[in-house]
Amino acid sequence: MKLYPYTQAFIINDNVFQAYGGSLANTSTEQRKAAYWMAERAATEDIGTFLKPTTVTGTFSPHEPFLLDYTYVNAVHSVAFLKFDGSTYYTVNGTGNETVAIRNNVLGIIDIDYYYSLCGGCGSRKSSLYQLQVSYNAGLPTGTTTMPDVLLALTTYSQIILNEIIGYGNESPGDIGVEEYQNQGYRENRIGLFRTVYGSSPKALFAHKLLTHLREYRAVGL
Secondary structure (H helix, E strand, O other): OOOOOOOOOOOOHHHHHHHOOOOOOOOOHHHHHHHHHHHHHHHHHHHOOOOOOEEEEEEEEOOOOOOOOOOOOOOEEEEEEEEEOEEEEEEEEEEOOOEEEEEEEEOOOOEOOHHHHHHHHOOOOHHOOOOOEEEEEEOOOOHHHOHHHHHHHHHHHHHHHHHHHHOOOOOOHHHOOEEEEEEEEEEOOOOOOOOOOOOOOOOHHHHHOOOHHHHOOOOOOO
């Protein structure tokens, strides 16, 4: 489970929200703060990395190739090789060594020389290794999240959330995707919708598509 480390929005605010078409009508400051935070958290989940460079630590089972939880890796700070009881065989810092290298920073793939690393190169077998604890920095390059498409995506989802809070404005309760509609002789059948972290309505799909160029499909790079 990946926990979101931020407790408030740091990109979108009232000025940005209004500039990209959002409405402040009938909403409170706290409601908008919540909507902005939820929009930034959803975007992080959608693109697979943080909206700004962020240092995180994760614990992983040994595997090859080694995929970190997030894409757009800026640096690997340290890798600790752990025994079953939680004690440490060996810790290596950074990537300027013979043990850890970043294979593809955009896809979040690193390479680890298990044989050399265990016990400082003493030749212990990989099978004696239980887990690895990796501290690394990941997130979009500075300036990327202030581009118009990102700000519009965040505004769109913030508005969806606020519409739910105040009780109107979305296509249907819960902002679900409606594929077929009929009322008093009028019938409408739309193209198929798909699910995103923002929902499955046309507006949700619009926000999702705005971030397509930032979304990396890591299976392709393996």
